[in-house]
Amino acid sequence: MNKEQYLMKLKKMLPEYESQEIINDFEEHFKVGLEDGKTEEEIIDSLGNPIDIAKEYGYVEKDKSQLPVGNRVIALIGLIFFDLLIGIAIIGSLIAVWASLWATVVSLVVSGIAVLIGMFISPVPWYILFFGGVSILALSVVLGIGMIYVTKYAFKGLVWYGKLHGRIAAGE
């Protein structure tokens, strides 16, 4: 942290009508300290935590990043409406697509194995069935690996979307 960052941090916690005068006092402290042969770092160390200083002036830390409660409630209600009207439909159809892709993987595995078994009982030449069956199984493995990734990211996305509600309620 340098002098500017330190003063900004302090200023942020003070009300505007007082902050300039207080910051002037600290500016002077820095100037005199530098003339005294100290570095900015040393001066900052001996000044102490700006949060504590603001408290001693009688001000507690204001968190300006927080939205007012009213805005938070409206945002949360908006998000819940979105969940009910559109979110459920979108998430529902995405889950249906996801499930049918997994079903495809399973059916590819089953049919690949079936074709391989066919080698022993079918009049079709064995090498055709062998290559056919292996190809189908290979395809199922590729699709299966792809689906593992899809599942992982879809799950993360769903968790993020769920947590979004909490974050909006907390006013972040």
Next chain:
Amino acid sequence: MDIQFKKGVIELCVLSMLLEEDRYGYELASVLSKKINISDGGIYPVLRRLKSEESVETYLSESSEGPPRKYYKLTQRGDRQRQDLEGDWQVLREGVDSIVEGGTDNE
């Protein structure tokens, strides 16, 4: 240390230092942080409060080197406050000493 208690002690120290001569913030902070382990930044809220209570006055004065400095000067009101605080401090110090050194046997 209890914050109210600490405030009173720092006020007494500041007012006593100003009894000798007018001083600027950095000077007061250096002496205080050297003699009673407090952070330099803690002095400015105390000075501001003393000023709002009219116990001290401020004026700007050029220094031989660098920018003008804000000097703090003890007022009559501030001197009365200093005497009150000093009285409190004597009573407190004697009381604490007697407990620390001799316990409560004599009562």
